[in-house]
Amino acid sequence: KQEVTQIPAALSVPEGENLVLNCSFTDSAIYNLQWFRQDPGKGLTSLLLIQSSQREQTSGRLNASLDKSSGRSTLYIAASQPGDSATYLCAVLPTLYSGAGSYQLTFGKGTKLSVIP
C-alpha cells in the first residue's frame, strides 16, 4: 500500500526566505505527482503536476522536483510572502497496472507553512 509522508508537519519562516518542503512515497510505481495548496476551510488548489518521466516543473516562484527511484519530491518556494501561508499537500497517482486503484490520488498529511511579515 502506497504511503506518502511530508516533513516537516509545520514550518514558520520570515518573509523573503527561500524554503523547501519535502514529500516521500514508499512505492515508486507512480504515474505522476501533484502538489496542492489548501487554505483553511477551503478545497485544494493544484500548483504543479510532475509526470513520472519528468525531473522538475516550475511555475513562477515554485519549483517541484521528482526523484522517482528514491521516492522523493521537493517543493521549492522562492522569496516567500505572507500570502504563501497555507497547508501544502503532495499526492501521487499510481501507474495503471500497479493494482493500487488506478485513478485514486494518495495524499500526505501536508506541511502547514506560516510566512511571518
Place this chain on the structure above:
Amino acid sequence: DTGVSQDPRHKITKRGQNVTFRCDPISEHNRLYWYRQTLGQGPEFLTYFQNEAQLEKSRLLSDRFSAERPKGSFSTLEIQRTEQGDSAMYLCASSTSGMVGYSNQPQHFGDGTRLSIL
C-alpha cells in the same frame, strides 16, 4: 471559467439522519472523484466516475454511502444513517481524460462540504 462547485458548504445534522451532497464539475471534465478529509489529514479517496459509470470505490465507502452521476454531469453523494465518524470535509474533484486513456491531467478540487454530526 467556473471551477468545481459543491453544495452545501456546511451541513449540520443529527446522528442517524440521511444527508446528500451535490458536486458540479468543470463543464468539459468527464472524470469526477469524491474524497473525504478529516482534520489534520490529507484527503482519502472514496469513489471515481468516468462519465456516468462508477469505476472505482474505496473500501472506505461503506454500504451507508452511495454516489451517483446519472447524466455524466453533476454527482451526488448520499450518506444514510449518519454516524459521528462521518464528520469530515467531503471534497469533489474533476479532470479531463486528456489525449490518452490514462491521464496526466490534474484533478481540480471544489471547496468541499463540511459535515458535522451532532
